[in-house]
Amino acid sequence: MNLEPPLSHVAVTKTVRRFRATRGDGLSFIPFGLLPLTGLALLLLISWLSIAPGSVERVALRTAEQVVREAGADWARVSASGQWITLSGNPPTPEAGQRLVNSIRQAKAPTWLGAARPVTRVSANFGTGGSGTALSSATSPTAFNTPEFLYRLSGTTMTLDGRMPDIATRDAVIDAANENRPAHIEEVISNLETLGTSPPQGFPDTALRGVSTLKLCTSGTASFTGLTFALRCEAPESDVDALQRAANAPLAYGSVGEVDILATEIADSCQEELARLLDAAHIEFETGSDRIARSKAALLDLTARAATDCPGxxxxxxxxxxxxxxxxxDALSQRRAEAVRAALIQRGVSPSRLNAVGFGANRPVGDNATEEGRALNRRIEIYIERPGE
Known part of the structure; x- marks a missing residue:
C-alpha cells in the first residue's frame, strides 16, 4: 500500500524588474529653467547701468539743493556730475562757504537700505566773498587728500568738522575739545573724518590751536583750509587781547589768515545804537520802488556814522x-537792501563790511491785515553779524 501523499503543483511567479540606462540627449529641467531668469537678470542689469547713474546724480543734486535752501544760502549755485557736487557763488564770509561745503558733504538721503550720503565729493569754486578776498577753490583731487577743519561754537555746542590725517590726531582734537570745557560749552559733537595718512609736520599743533582759541570765545568759528588758519569769534572785551595774541602766533604748519574777534560789550552797544536810529525814523522808499526817499538823506548820514564806529x-x-x-x-526787499548798502558805501562805509539780504514778507513784525501793521513790515533793519550765526 502506497502511503505517500499525492503530488501537487505549486505555481511560482518570478518578478523581474528591468532597468534601462539612458544617455542624456539634452539639458535637464533646471538649466532650462535658469535661462529665462538669466535673461531677466541681464535685462535688469542693462537697465540699471543706463538709468542708475542719472538717478544717483539727481539724488545727489536734490540733496545738495535742499541743504542750500535750508541754510538760506541764496548766493550759492549747485551743479552735479554723478556723485560729485560743485558749489559756486560769492559767500558772505569764508566760514559761510566752508559751512555749506561741510553740510553738503555730511547730508544724507533715504534709500531702500536706509539713509546714506549720496554726495562723495564737494568742490568749492567760490569767487570774491563779503570779506573782499578771493576764497579758496578746492577743485583739484589733491585738495581732498589734505587735512582741513572747521570748528564751530554756537549756543552751548561746539561742532568739529573736517578731515584729520589719522585717528591719533582726530582723537587728540576731540580730547582737547572736551578737556576743561568752559561752562558755556555743554556739548562737543565730532564729525571729523580721517584720511589714513601720516600727519604733516606741525599740523597737529595747528588743529589743536583751533580748539584752544575757540574755547575762549562765546561763539564763532576756527578754520584751516588752503593751508590758512582763520579765527572769527565773539568774546568778552577783557579776553580779546589775549585771544588775539594766541590766534596770531606763528604756526609750524600753514599760515595765519584772518583773525576777527568781536568784543561782546562793544557789539551790544553798537547794535542798540543802530536799532534806536532805525526805530526812531524808518528808511522809506518810493512806492513799489527801491529808490530811497530824498527826505531820508540825514538818517542815512547818521546810520553811516554809526556803522563806521561799529566793529565787524x-x-x-x-x-x-x-x-x-x-x-x-522777495526781489523788491533784496533791491531795497542793496540800495541802502550802496548809500552807506557812498558815505564811507567799507563795502567788505556790508552784506545785503532780502527776506520779502517772511518776517513780519506787524499785522498785515491792517495798514499800520503793513507799514511796520515795510522796513530796513541793520544787524552786526555775530560770528556764531
Missing amino acids: RLRIEGHTDDTGSAAIN
Whole structure:
C-alpha cells in the first residue's frame, strides 16, 4: 500500500524588474529653467547701468539743493556730475562757504537700505566773498587728500568738522575739545573724518590751536583750509587781547589768515545804537520802488556814522508787507537792501563790511491785515553779524 501523499503543483511567479540606462540627449529641467531668469537678470542689469547713474546724480543734486535752501544760502549755485557736487557763488564770509561745503558733504538721503550720503565729493569754486578776498577753490583731487577743519561754537555746542590725517590726531582734537570745557560749552559733537595718512609736520599743533582759541570765545568759528588758519569769534572785551595774541602766533604748519574777534560789550552797544536810529525814523522808499526817499538823506548820514564806529560786519535786511506775490516781494526787499548798502558805501562805509539780504514778507513784525501793521513790515533793519550765526 502506497502511503505517500499525492503530488501537487505549486505555481511560482518570478518578478523581474528591468532597468534601462539612458544617455542624456539634452539639458535637464533646471538649466532650462535658469535661462529665462538669466535673461531677466541681464535685462535688469542693462537697465540699471543706463538709468542708475542719472538717478544717483539727481539724488545727489536734490540733496545738495535742499541743504542750500535750508541754510538760506541764496548766493550759492549747485551743479552735479554723478556723485560729485560743485558749489559756486560769492559767500558772505569764508566760514559761510566752508559751512555749506561741510553740510553738503555730511547730508544724507533715504534709500531702500536706509539713509546714506549720496554726495562723495564737494568742490568749492567760490569767487570774491563779503570779506573782499578771493576764497579758496578746492577743485583739484589733491585738495581732498589734505587735512582741513572747521570748528564751530554756537549756543552751548561746539561742532568739529573736517578731515584729520589719522585717528591719533582726530582723537587728540576731540580730547582737547572736551578737556576743561568752559561752562558755556555743554556739548562737543565730532564729525571729523580721517584720511589714513601720516600727519604733516606741525599740523597737529595747528588743529589743536583751533580748539584752544575757540574755547575762549562765546561763539564763532576756527578754520584751516588752503593751508590758512582763520579765527572769527565773539568774546568778552577783557579776553580779546589775549585771544588775539594766541590766534596770531606763528604756526609750524600753514599760515595765519584772518583773525576777527568781536568784543561782546562793544557789539551790544553798537547794535542798540543802530536799532534806536532805525526805530526812531524808518528808511522809506518810493512806492513799489527801491529808490530811497530824498527826505531820508540825514538818517542815512547818521546810520553811516554809526556803522563806521561799529566793529565787524553788518547785515542789511530788507523786509516787505504781504501785498503782492512772494516772488515780487522777495526781489523788491533784496533791491531795497542793496540800495541802502550802496548809500552807506557812498558815505564811507567799507563795502567788505556790508552784506545785503532780502527776506520779502517772511518776517513780519506787524499785522498785515491792517495798514499800520503793513507799514511796520515795510522796513530796513541793520544787524552786526555775530560770528556764531
